Amino acid sequence: MAFERVVVIGSGVMGAGIAAHCANAGCSVVLLDIVPDGADDRNQLADSAVKQMLKSDPEMLMLPEYAERIEVGNLEDDLERLAQADWIVEVVLERLDIKHSVFEKIEAHRRPGSLVTSNTSTIPRAKLMQGMPDSLAREFIITHFFNPPRYLPLLEIVSGDEVDSELLDSFCEFAEIGLGKRVIVCNDTPGFIGNRIAMFFGQSAINATVDLELTVEQTDAMLSRPIGVPKTGVFGLFDLVGVDLIPHILDSMLGELPEDDGLCQIVAHREMLEEMIADGWVGRKGKGGFYRLNTEDGKRVKEARNLQTGEYAPADRRAAFPSAKRGKLGIRQVMEHGDTGSQLVRRVVVDTLAYVCGLVPEVTDSIDDIDSAMRVGFMWKRGPFEMIDDIGADWLVAALEADGKPVPEFLARAADSGCYKVEGGELLSLTHSGEHEVCERPLEALTVADLKRRGTPLKKNGSASLWDLGDDVLLVEYHSKMNAMDPLSMEMLLSAVEEAESGDWKGIVIGNDGQHFCAGA
Template sequence: MDINKVAVIGAGVMGAGIAAHISNAGISVVLLDIVPEGAENRNIIADTAVSKMMKAQPAAFMHKRNSKLITTGNIEDHLDLLADCDWIVEAVIERLDIKQDLYKKIDSVRKTGAIISSNTSSIPLHDLLNGLPDTFAADFLITHFFNPPRYMRLLEITRGEKTREEVVNAIDLFSDKALGKGVVNCKDTPGFIANRIGIYWIQVAILEAMELGLTVEEADAVVGRPMGIPKTGVFGLSDLVGLDLMPHLMESMTSTLPEDDVFHSKATIPELITRLIETGYTGRKGKGGFYRLNKEGGKKVKEAIDLKSGEYHPVKKAHLKSISASRKGGLQALISHEDKGGVYAWKVLSQVLSYAVSLLPEIADDILSVDEAMKLGYAWKYGPFELIDQMGAEFFAKRLEEDGLEIPSLLKTALKQTETGCKFYNIDNGQLQRLTLDGKYKNVERNEGVLLLSDIKLASKPIEKNGSASLWDIGDGVICLEFTSKMNAIDPEILKMINIAIERIEDDFKALVIYNEGSNFSVGANVGLLLFAANIAAWEEIEDMIESGQETYKALKYAPFPVVGASSGMALGGGCEVLLHCDRIQAHAETYMGLVEVGVGLIPGWGGCKEMLQRWVVNKKRAAGPMPPAIKVFEMISTAAVAKSAAEAKSMLLLREEDNITMNRDRLLADAKAQALSMVENYQPPEEIEISLAGPTAKTAMSMAVSGFRKNGMATQHDEVVSLALADVISGGDTDITETLSEDDLLELERETFMTLAHHPDSLDRMEHMLETGKPLRN
């Protein structure tokens, strides 16, 4: 079953977000809602929803042009628009009577076999279908998206007894490939998987923090990075979701869960939270929540609430020995520490992980579904069963027993697996396995078209390795170059490994893919290393590193085999420059590319200026004349413009027409490998491009623009210095339109200008400030 057109009914925050993300896949969408009483524009709700999404931050659309794929309307006048839709998503208010009335209307106009799904998370599927014909039930299922739909990868699917297999398979495949979702099949139980565990986790963590007398900052520091959970922790997450949602979640869960479910014992709303909601402190969307920004006195000061008094105070960094211990000793060290952080960590993990284990097979048939749901839906780095394996199942069970807590039956099953070390996950002959409910191990199988470097690592050793990079054989004559430095920052070790890869492939392999499974492809060059060298006046070493990078990237560009860069997350500065020198880029849809060196008082020094100039000069769609391409590149680099998606990167020519986009992160490596192999036969390196630039004429125009920005307060003193230096490179230096510039000419300009700025004290201040705060200095 192909899905070529979709309808979403309900243009609230969730429904509109779903429609926007479907348009991101290049699919036409119909978005309908009710007609407000007395409205002149009968489509006002859907129209307003699209307008809001155009301005939303973070952006709902991967490119603003995607909004044109959405046709707005209303339920009274435009139900006929559903007639040719292949999938109809219901995302209206959580009232059974309203949903069922809508289903009857949908059923009267939909084409035979059209799929219908509900985005509900609080009404059981069997209740939704009550009284509806079997023909409707056969095409119906629940598709539970997480908000915001573009960024949250989890999609929970629940099928009914009569749902056709073809319907489930069609939605699964479309959601996986086209929408980039991690699809988890759930049972028809309250909260499905992620919210059943996640809401319980939030409640336990908040209540225990209050009971044990922790501050908000301390609790978030413990229930955060030490557990592989985003730094927002639990109080920050509550602010993000909205405190006013908590009472509704509690009511929804307690009204549908069995009476003996332990969730009921944690379903109370503390008086502090009630008071915050009543006074408009509903989190980030309100005046604040557990945290707030105090703007008094002209400065923004982040404050946290005192959980006892309800008064706010400036945020203080948590200093707990248990957190320090966890950095070396992991979870065991964290929960074994005697300070209040260690006690709190154990209180939370003992209850939440026990609860998660006890829910199988009620909510899912396998542990992998539970772990994936929590990782994709709540951004946990590790799922509940992976966390237990980290601390040790025997250790966990012993602590439960010491506290007089019940040991869940599935944990007892894991304890019997003595040959594998009492684990929920096992590795056998390089194959990852999961423990089944009957006590056996089963191979973890990936969907067709999914290739993970983490799986390859289980079954092999690197071809080459140093402190910052590794080379892996990923089969069929293709090598994968993986960055492994902190935040995948580019340093001399990575440059060295690129050169090793070029030599090895020429001798024994066919193609190269540059890829890693970190949060970001690369945040750029190692600024700390550069600053250290500058502070000891190692200028020759700095220039050697710049020249080495230029030569390495050029060797990559003209290597006698295909090179494909596979990016995801941030690809900034030197990381962006790596990609610009690849034959092709296979970009994950959520790739954020840009040349941002001006933020640390520098310019791109490894060929970024050169590559962008070449792309804009030869671009057939650009405005005529020598000035437009240079001005465009100058604007992009001088403002540190970053594409907010792979689609935006194409508009900026950071990606070319022939570069491809992968929606699902898990499919990125396989797609990049296939792209590389498709280029092997009769491969020829690109021909070197020489371009003409306008020289001083162009620089004068750029200088006037910079001067205007400075006068209007839009640029600082050092912004002007850096921009004028950049203008010299982008204009081609001392040249004119009658001359041509080779790549080496442009690289020499880059290198000389980079070194000039690297000597500037204000640039050094910018570098130091960025390393200390993670934010650019406006000097």
């Protein structure tokens, strides 16, 4: 099935981002929203969203003219447009009553065979389909995009037993190839994979920051690059996402999770967030959050919030503890250093990894999918189970026992055999049953590391290698410093062209697993 005609309902940041990305993929898009009270332009919200796309930073659209692929409308005058759609995606407020109202309108106007999806970030599919007709449930899945949709590859999908398998497979193929997404199919649980883990990690960091009397700069300096997490850290990420969204995400998840879930057990300091939100400190989209940019006196000074007093002062750009420098040697080296920064890292990382071990097989049967979700959705250098192997599962077991905390059954198994191992050139991952199985990945997710496990390059020099990627395609991998172009990498490119022209090769791909594709020449 082709997904050429798309209707996006909801023109907020996520709705607009999804509409723009579908336009980038060549789809014809209709963007709908409500009619604002007293508005002269009944399409005001959707029209404003398209205009904002042209000014967005980073750019939502690959080319400005792609905005012409997006038509605008509203949910009162334009519902008949649903009948022409191949895919209808709902991106409205995270309120079940509002979503159900939208679903009823969709079902009344769509054509049979079209796919309906929700971009909910936390609400289980079972709740979304309560009271909905079977005809909708058979053609309804969750498609959880990550913001910004053009740049973050992760797409979490939640399906159901009643969903047409051919329709699901067709959409997954479209999402992977047409939209360029790394599709992870999750079980139907609150927060799915990414948000479930990220919320625990963030809440644990808040608690440790308060308990250890640290500043937001100190916490972000330690819970970022030293452990393989983006430099925004925790509080910087809250500002980016929106401080006002954090309680909503937590409330939605806490309302569905059992009271004995690890996340429910650690939620604290809500009053701090509520006070910030009440005073308008909601993050980058407002006047600031945990950080703000002070432009008084004509200067641009980054300031950080004091968690105890709520006052702002110039941010400390040298807030990292000495243990941060040991991050290059591994997370375990940071945690064993002994300074206050290492105490913070040890507490947050150990507790988070233990929590994640308890999510298997609840959120998914595959630890590789969990690792992939955190790498491509949150830009972690390593996923949780890759961290466990790097640190040592036996070390983590000893740390939990020393803290008087229970050891998850999965972590105990990992201490015996590891989360991952390589056999016959294939990467195997530990399952809940204690066995290791091959990590099945789509061709689109193939990495150079996968090729290295399976064999040796066709050619290699000090800056680049030539690999057989499969399907009669060659891969040129740069591995110079920051993958910068130099005479040796140019030599390998020319060699690849000669090889392709002299053999039965269909094409050449240039790629690598590095943080930077190519830093220049």
